[in-house]
Amino acid sequence: MATVTGLPNPSLALGASRANVPGESKPLPGAEVPPRLKISKLNFFYGAKQALFEVDLNIATNRVTALIGPSGCGKSTFLRTLNRMQETIRHTRMEGQILLDDQDVLQMDVVSLRRRVGMVFQRPNPFPKSIFENVAYGLRVNGWKGNLREAVEHSLNRAALWDEVKDSLHKSAYALSGGQQQRLCIARALAVDPEVLLLDEPCSALDPVTTAKIEELLFHLKESCTIAIVTHNMQQAARTSDFTAFMLDGKLIEFNPTSQLFTTPADPRTEAYITGRFG
């Protein structure tokens, strides 16, 4: 894709008015990969309090993009603006532009947007229904016509859960372990076949073994899906992602290929964060 002005540029200190120096802007990190989501000048407000400041970011197709940063830096808020979950909170306001395949997300019908941009939350949140009904839910509410059973099996397979639950599809989802529940939530999100999958700290409530399973799952999923993951765990970002964005106080500080960001961070604040000096 073409170079875009106003994107995070490692050679520029944050706060410099990037838009005024278009000549200096370099190709976006990962410019060789077409972006699925293009976010520009995104501001977000909780009442009078601004939580995101002029965030510009591209989320590359069929890659994993990780968002890291200390608590309260706005990474979850940012993720939740991408499928407009954030507007369900009262007294919030969003400015800027988010393009999904060149369609303006803010103008789209929110139901079809959320069908295309799925989400997995921090804590496993299966519905108090059977395993089957959990996965079928998204298809049912979207009035999908087709073989429900096949679709459920396919999604559970994609989430690497089918073998563990195939004999207990009609048991309550609450009978599963935490890790299984989280994979069920991933299967549930995958059932409507989203183009983008947003994961909001999906492993923070899970043990290391289960976390490893989910990370492996992400690796396979990116063949068919574009993934954005918010994580507290820098090792997880380093292991799973192709690109990493570092955020601080609602601002995007640095956005680069993961290998580059973790080995040769361009911004001193990124370096301070990844070496554990704060956050």
Add this chain to the structure above:
Amino acid sequence: MSVRTIWRKSVNVVMLSLTGACAALTMGFLFFILGYLVYHGGKDLSWNFFTKLPTPVGETGGGMANAIVGSAKLLFLASLIGVPIGFLGGVYLAEFGGRTFSFLVRYTTDLLNGVPSIVIGIFAYTVIVLPMHQFSTLAGGFALGVMMIPIAVRSTEEFLHAVPTSLREAAMALGASKWKTVATVVVPAAIRGIITGIMLDLARVAGETAPLLFTAFGNRFWSPGWLQPTASLPVVIYTYAISPYDDWHRQAWAAGLVLLGLVLFANIGARLILSRKTMLQRS
């Protein structure tokens, strides 16, 4: 032991016995009432009590079949009015309401709950009995239905509030509209609690007498349809209890026992339903 220690210990003993005695007394009242009812009304409870109409004064036998059916009809009508309004109002408060209007609704609901039942009876009398020129099951059911609304609203609201937000988010993130989320995820997750609340609500209005005195009025015979005056257990208890006949007194006791039995049954049933509410606890 110093005087201080003795003083401290005796205060302790006194307070413990005082609070314990009051707690025991609370339980005592229920068991006393229950025992008294069983003692006086138990022997008049027979198959006839449930199947026969009342007999004229002086004749033995006879029952309260018409009052039992009348109460059932009144409660049915009350549910038709109170349950949908209360339930949907509660859903609105918990899921859709804005701040100001919700506050208003909640406050008004609490005030309605505090309106004396006799006043609600007068209201039903004015709105239904006067224009129709007769006492009726309809008027009584309406009065009880209005009485059901506030508790149904608040209990529905509370059980919906107990459903974690994460479930709502999960549904909406899958493309469910707000209404679909509520209908397919939130309400099913809380449905046991909601049903329990409504059962307790029904049990409460089942014993109301005042609003029925000049709406459903009373009837010595069967009340066909919905537009005739009808007998009901609480009103029959009232009229029989203030009558001068021993025979009627005994029957009033028996009717009281039946009514209390029904209320206890609803309460225990509700507890059982609630205690099985394990699906949600883990999240």
